[in-house]
Amino acid sequence: MSFLYFVLGSLIIGLLVGKYSSFHFGNLYEVMLYLLIFIIGVDLGKSKGIKEIRKLGKIALILPLATVMGSLMGGLLASFLLGLRIKWALAVSAGFGWYSLTGPLLAQYSAVYGVIGFLANLTREILTILFYPIAIKRIPKELAISMGGATTMDSTLPVIVKFGGSEVTIIAFVHGFILTAIAPFLISIILQL
């Protein structure tokens, strides 16, 4: 949770520097973005998540599929409610809670949508931490994992395990792993439409 304060602090300082100064950082933004994407790729490449998928069977694929479909449908509905272009709405929702990827990727095309992509996905993570314990009173605990999207393999995993029990650990990890692998590709494809 403390890293979240650094992230928010970094965003706020950046906003202030952008608003009240005329510093130019050249193409450092793009350099950092490609470096981050490369590191994410290395992390995915050396991850052992694929081995875990085989152990779980059908649910390992159906739950992430449900999350992808549900998130995109939610994004589509949001585009109608907020009067936004469908392309941007789908790109924001295709982050599946991965705010640190969605924000910077969208900011390449639009600073405003970058901030929306960042905050919408950060809010998804926070709401999952707050409401997963409440959701599992009405929805089966392994299905309620879908609310956390890609974050269920790291930041929301402790809450899910604490309230859902250790038996949902692998399914939450695999769910997050699959969405983490899908998100960078899906956002890029949507942005190029």
Place this chain on the structure above:
Amino acid sequence: MNIFIPLLAGIIFGYLFRRRIDINLDKPMSTTLLLLIFFMGVEAGRVEINAVDIFISSLTFAVLTILGSLFFAVVLGGRVR
């Protein structure tokens, strides 16, 4: 440059050297991320932003993507359980 290039390069590099890469990637990832978010903030700071509108939009997206995911999880996942 398309992000597929560094992403695929990273995946291939990570897979090929998965036994040799013994370092924890958390620190380089966190440092890069904080710098990236700072630069994103700088770009956003140069644009006129309505904070209330952005907050409402973000909350709407978060709530609807969560509800959509739960709905499809119950509909599709309920059959497999």
